[in-house]
Amino acid sequence: MNTALPLNTGATIPALGLGTWQSAPGEVKAAVIHAIEAGYRHIDCAYCYQNEDEVGEALQDVIQRGIVKREELFITSKLWCTFHTRAEEGLQKSLELLKLDYVDLYLMHWPVPMNPNGNHPLFPKLPDGSRDIDRSITHIDTWKALEKLIQTHPDKVKAIGVANYSVKYLEKLLAQATIVPAVNQIENHPLLPQQEVVDFCKQKGIHITAYSPLGSTGSPLFKDETVLEIAKKHNVGAGTVLLSYHLARNSSVLAKSVNPARIDENRKLIQLDEADMATLAALPEKRGGFSRFVYPPFGVNVGFPDKPEGIDLSG
Ligand SMILES: NC(=O)C1=CN([C@@H]2O[C@H](COP(=O)(O)OP(=O)(O)OC[C@H]3O[C@@H](n4cnc5c(N)ncnc54)[C@H](OP(=O)(O)O)[C@@H]3O)[C@@H](O)[C@H]2O)C=CC1
Ligand SMILES: O=C[C@H](O)[C@@H](O)[C@@H](O)[C@H](O)C(=O)O
Numbered sequence: 001m002n003t004a005l006p007l008n009t010g011a012t013i014p015a016l017g018l019g020t021w022q023s024a025p026g027e028v029k030a031a032v033i034h035a036i037e038a039g040y041r042h043i044d045c046a047y048c049y050q051n052e053d054e055v056g057e058a059l060q061d062v063i064q065r066g067i068v069k070r071e072e073l074f075i076t077s078k079l080w081c082t083f084h085t086r087a088e089e090g091l092q093k094s095l096e097l098l099k100l101d102y103v104d105l106y107l108m109h110w111p112v113p114m115n116p117n118g119n120h121p122l123f124p125k126l127p128d129g130s131r132d133i134d135r136s137i138t139h140i141d142t143w144k145a146l147e148k149l150i151q152t153h154p155d156k157v158k159a160i161g162v163a164n165y166s167v168k169y170l171e172k173l174l175a176q177a178t179i180v181p182a183v184n185q186i187e188n189h190p191l192l193p194q195q196e197v198v199d200f201c202k203q204k205g206i207h208i209t210a211y212s213p214l215g216s217t218g219s220p221l222f223k224d225e226t227v228l229e230i231a232k233k234h235n236v237g238a239g240t241v242l243l244s245y246h247l248a249r250n251s252s253v254l255a256k257s258v259n260p261a262r263i264d265e266n267r268k269l270i271q272l273d274e275a276d277m278a279t280l281a282a283l284p285e286k287r288g289g290f291s292r293f294v295y296p297p298f299g300v301n302v303g304f305p306d307k308p309e310g311i312d313l314s315g
Helices: 028-038 052-064 087-098 140-153 167-176 193-205 225-232 239-248 260-263 274-281
Strands: 005-008 012-014 015-018 041-042 074-079 105-108 159-164 181-187 207-211 253-258
Touching: 012 015, 015 028, 015 181, 028 041, 028 052, 028 253, 041 253, 052 087, 052 181, 074 087, 087 225, 105 181, 105 225, 140 159, 140 167, 140 274, 167 193, 181 193, 239 253, 239 260, 253 260
Parallel strands: 015 041, 015 253, 041 074, 074 105, 105 159, 159 181, 181 207, 207 253
Antiparallel strands: 005 012
């Protein structure tokens, strides 16, 4: 499945990407090599996944063996929260680990700056155990730093974007941005359609990439009767239905696996029909509301209607 979808930069993003969050060192190199040999051209990485060095070994391997050319790959990395005041350093670290000259997309991982000098380089905490948030800057300052980064280093970063942005935070960002984010990467699946963010981004020309489309680790979605019925109708697995849902919404989608058979299986996308999409749209109501599987304990209200608790850092 090598469909590519347009970005507001003029570039395209392959519809299916391999996720690498929680892909253990010792497993992720083989997974990335297998995926690229199987035809994946889009790999989603992040500094905070602490496995970019191994992903980089895999990329070097497939490029050196002539399986793929660098320019045929779409590689995303993300600026972690403790690097919001050090965007250039964050990018440089990821490029070195990934052994790349440039990334195709660099995302602000969360609109939540954390203390760069706290008690942990990635997940600093205060004595009371809460995350050590840096309130001296806002996510808008961070966005301006990313704008500067792409302006000064267009050779190192081809597009900038955001992740985990709600309508509220996007409105604040766009009011002061000179570059419209190319992408908003958000949790998205039939139990969390986030229709308001998807519609807002469409209207603003911001491409949506869906993360945790399978419901992340330990997902209930593979056993969901409605998903299984649609899978049976099309004679495919539940994973194919869950991934194809995004294709029908013109979003790209990231599927994580370190299992070769599942990496292969996840390449199979189909065209869901209007009836399937209507059935999936009704799923949250059937299952007693939305389910969000990824919500780190920042203690911050990032503006999602289903998560109203925490401090407001929208700026
Ligand atoms: N920007 C952000 O904040 C976030 C970004 N992401 C990105 O999105 C990617 C995908 O999301 P993620 O949360 O990892 O979860 P996914 O929804 O991709 O689910 C991954 C889980 O499903 C299993 N799995 C994969 N394929 C199949 C299959 N065909 N049948 C049965 N089980 C399967 C995997 O196990 P196994 O590996 O054993 O196959 C793993 O346990 C991440 O890896 C990351 O790159 C994710 C979360 C947050
Ligand atoms: O990309 C994946 C997720 O956002 C992940 O990076 C966070 O959930 C992180 O583990 C955290 O605890 O803040």
